[in-house]
Amino acid sequence: MNSPVSSLTKVGHIAVVTIDSPPVNALGQPVRKAILDDLTTALADTEVAAIIILCAGRTFFAGADITEFGKPFLAPELPDLFGAIEQADRPVIAAIHGTALGGGLELAMSCHYRIAVPSAKLGLPEVALGLLPGAGGTQRTPRLAGIAAAVDLMVGGKPVSASHALKIGLIDRIADGADLAADAVAYAQQLIADKAPLRRARDLDTDLSAEDAQACIAAWREKNSKAFVGFKAPDNILKAIAASADRPFDDGIRREAELFQELMASPESAAQRHIFFAERAAAKIPVAKDVAPLPIASVAVIGAGTMGSGITLAFLNAGYQVRMIDISEAGLARGARHVEATLHALADKGRISQQVRDARIAAFSTATSLSAIADDDLIVEAVFERLDLKQQIFREIDGFAKPGAILASNTSFLDLNQIAAATQRPADVVGLHFFAPANIMRLLEVVQGAATSDAVLATAMNLGRKLGKVAILSQVCDGFIANRVMARRTDAADRLLPLGVMPWDVDAAMTGYGFPMGPFQMMDLVGLDVIGWDRENSAGRTVQEVLCEAGRLGQKSGGGYYDYDEKRRATPSPFAEATVRDFAARSGLPLQSLSAQEIVESLLYPVVNECAKLLEEGIALRASDIDMALVAGYAWPVYRGGPMIWADQEGLPRIVAALEARIATGEPIALSPLLKDKAQRGETFL
Template sequence: MSKVTTQREGNVLVVTLDNPPVNAFSTEVRNAMADAVGEVAADDTVEAVVIRAEGRMFSGGADITEFGSAPVHPTLPELIDAIEDLDKPVVIALNGTALGGGCEIALGCNYRIAVPGAKIGLPEVKIGILPGAGGTQRLPRVVGVEEALPIIVTGNPVSAQKAEEIGLVDRIVAPEALREEAIAFAREVAGRAEHPVSSRRTDRIEGSDPAVFDQFRARHARRLQGLDAPAKCIEAVELATRLPYDEGIAKEREFFMELVNGDQSKALRHVFFAERQAGKIDGLPKDVQPLPVRKVGIIGAGTMGGGIAMNFLTAGYDVVMVERQQDALDRGTAIMRKNYEATARKGRMTGEQVEAAMGRLTPVLDMQALADCDLVIEAVFELMEIKKDVFGQLDTICKPEAILASNTSYLDVNAIAACTSRPEQVLGLHFFSPANIMRLLEVVRGDKTSPQVLATAMDLARKIGKVAVVSGVCHGFIGNRMLGARQDQANALLMEGALPAQVDQVLLDFGFPMGPFQMADLAGLDIGWDPDKTSSSTVREVLCEQGRRGQKTGGGFYDYGEDRQRTPSEAANAVIRDFAARSGNEQRDITDDEIRERLLYPMVNEGALILEEGIAQRAGDIDTVWVNGYGWPPHTGGPMFWADTIGLDKVLAGLERHAERMPDVKISQLLRDKAASGGRFNG
């Protein structure tokens, strides 16, 4: 069946795109579209054209798998030019999302109509490139510079209503009437002597204030720091106001090729594909079907339990939430409502949706209420004895086919499963805090977890909007195991002469949102600290003993003012120096390069060990965990892709160079082998 079909409706030719799942403009589609345009140009009885699409969206854009390959004609820019050059009006009917090339096709048409739920945007910057088919030049000509800049530079789409407000859409129509309305609109404009042509418009860019661009750069400086694509996007839009269209489009193409061949775009495209590959589970039978899940139980109404519950409530599931004490239950449900109402104030939910979500929640004090749940997730204290007790109770309460999951971030899922008579129904679901916001979900497969249970967990992850990665059982799984390797070195560096601000700044400069000591202060230094058993055995323990327990007390590794802005702390630094002296550690000046290598290279090495042991299926899964759960800068592709980029021989040499100061780091044989052969973790 053809992916592009044409149908005559009197004097209107209707061109329909049908290339599921996202109607990508692949080579085959572009060829068929070009043939349709040629048909229009050659037929004098065709007076107008409607371009539409089947499915739930108009188009997700260009076929990303073709990026980096030699161009195949007709290219998308050539196709859009051909549409724009027609001497007959072209109306595009947007039945849903139109992104990237889909939006650029729309810009090449004379008129645009859309359904109320449509979203229109140019997200190319999110994979490290800019719109390369005229988007940076046509969009400002259609909507003006101030509206075009955020759409192009942030990559975030706008709603149909916003698009109509700024002139990107001419009319909004009911979904069921879209095709007929588009044809009627085409007939309505067919008799007009002139039609708007995006590339020829100058009315929205004439007299643009050059200061707008510098102001935009300044306003978004922190967000855009170190990123190539946003800078080029701004420059391309600026050129649209200063150059004739043909010269501007040539610069856009030059920028596009520069970016698409650069390391940042390669890394971001790797992240894009790695997230999708993570859902494919090695060894899972192709015919396995997920179990039905309608009701979910959550044990614990604290920060994690409440956040986990919100994921399922938002997705339409009924949730039973269990706590031991009424005040804890009331506090947890109140926080959930407060979070939902904050979301509604931002326009991301309606009041009705808030009430519907909270209406699906049943808060209880009796675990017997979990008896008819299809999935139960415990989110209690991270102590094995407590978790074993909970799972023992669940085994007697829950129906035999129920899935039992632990939100543990470190503990042995096999040991937890062994406390039940159904280890095949047990697995780990490690949500990341705040659980209602963070995208990552580590799905921990126990030795006896059944394929059907694993498939169900992955299916549920997709339905609640998570990026799921399968991990085997080990201490800390994928993410926290590697985090531990980094934290060990961060602590060691303090004993050798570095201070928290220097260590953190190295990671901030690399692109992390915060460093290890900022993160510790934010979480609270007293997590796991027992004041009754304190013995001044670590720097962290001494700080807690002095009342410096992080942001919440106004001081930890840093000092914090009323606005919670951090400043280096002389008090904390004195504790560090004193502890190092008492421990017999010689202090020295440490370079930023050494800090970066000693923080990041052991992480890569730990990732290699994780691959060796079969804890992770593929290197891209490790990258997905760190980009989505731990703030690894996406434009470097994740720890394993970054190591591939700089060279595994360089990583190995750095580990060997610092080996004397890192005696506990066991260098991976997989890393040694790949470094010797010039190989990569990511194929």
């Protein structure tokens, strides 16, 4: 009897097990049981000479059901299922289309033979979840494809094409793609006619001796050293692969299980799995299911500066018709040159074809008058961050845009409601806050105004997906989510300088934590005169003001908190050090010598506190949205998982106690009642 997710049919002497469990045929318990039951039934039939396992729908098994991770697995577990497939006394053939990822590829490798359509992708991406292939993948892959290919597949984590999989021995045949089931049956019939042996991966030898395997692994580790910084999974994967070369299969499987459990219990994997689910949860917003996104065909971007040209590229790269508008002909020409030069560079590097480049350039146009927006479905304002200017622009947009057009502002800090109030259609106004460079950075904050309609909101979130962004919903506040909370890190860093803590020590602590750069390195990169310096009212009251008044504006001037050579390589600045020491001497406060951990706590505990306030105020929909925003927008290290899960792992009582101690010494921090309440109750954010 067929199960709800499978069917067992026969074509002559060939049994065909077909799994149909939308959307991606994940290997959850019902699917595992169905495969094992159908396999057992087929093997009990003496007329069956071979068995094919394939999937209906758009893909082969796209992986294990990761919602089961961290919970007791229900029988049959994956290793037991795969062992039963491998030990079958008749050929079992995996017929692959779509993607065979993670547990899906592990299942295919437990079969005796594999056939795939040309468009299939095969991979073992568990490293992205802080895990390793835990159902025999680390032992079967080296035996089928060799040590070097196994390392690339599992530590690199990128899927390979069917043609490459055939080349390295991961599959045995490529189907013509027209009818995979028919091709698989024909392949099975050929194997039967040829009396092909049962090719079990467990019985194969790796391509290298144990010593050579270690040398191969060491060379990969040296060449890709950055892949290991902060992450635990790559090292455990290499240990498991090494076990495939220096011990029997069953011993290697036991070693794989040990290493898998180490990762499952690690904070790094917990953080990476949290971000995986956070990205998917972010798309779920409180809008009625029957509210459909509005159609968007053409987009106008107002402003041809850095943000405007980046936003233009983001929409062009997603296949939209885009018009860039700026009243300055010179500025518009510069922006247009940047857009076209970027597209040409992408083609030159092989990132896109020349045909795609030409199509995107053909979809791009410019104008110097706002009247050009009359027929566009979406208008994105990307002018200078000044409320009166944006209000003026929106009043003009309101007069030219067609009824039903969406009016979006790229504001990063300003009150969207005040911007929307400049129009007669506030329900059509939404915030689309791109992060620079807009065509590269993944975060898109979708800001919901007080009057923003559900249809406009749904459209904005859907646009994020089409642009390849992570769209995070935010309510209106100063700085929204990412900028607001990370401003607290900058404030905390600035408070350390009068205590004699050097900027480079602060930056080193942040990069040691996992950020690509620290706050003072970032300020030097962006420009000290751009971030928070008021030239007209500057009076040497802060280290930043002294540096700016001295013409030390960051990398662009050759010096800021650091000195820079002609290649912009940084060294600690004696001028900045003397300035910090001068402020420390004048503060009357005792000089501090802080460890890296103390600096991390000084900078990031206030961030956690601000995140809690976002939840209290309803600015962020859920704690995981905050984590996703910081990972995608500020490169918060993914193996830390964002401030919310990191705070849970640190312990909320510890964070509250540290903040209360700083408040007692006069630090201007208002403790979040939500944070304090959760700490007292022994609760966590997630």
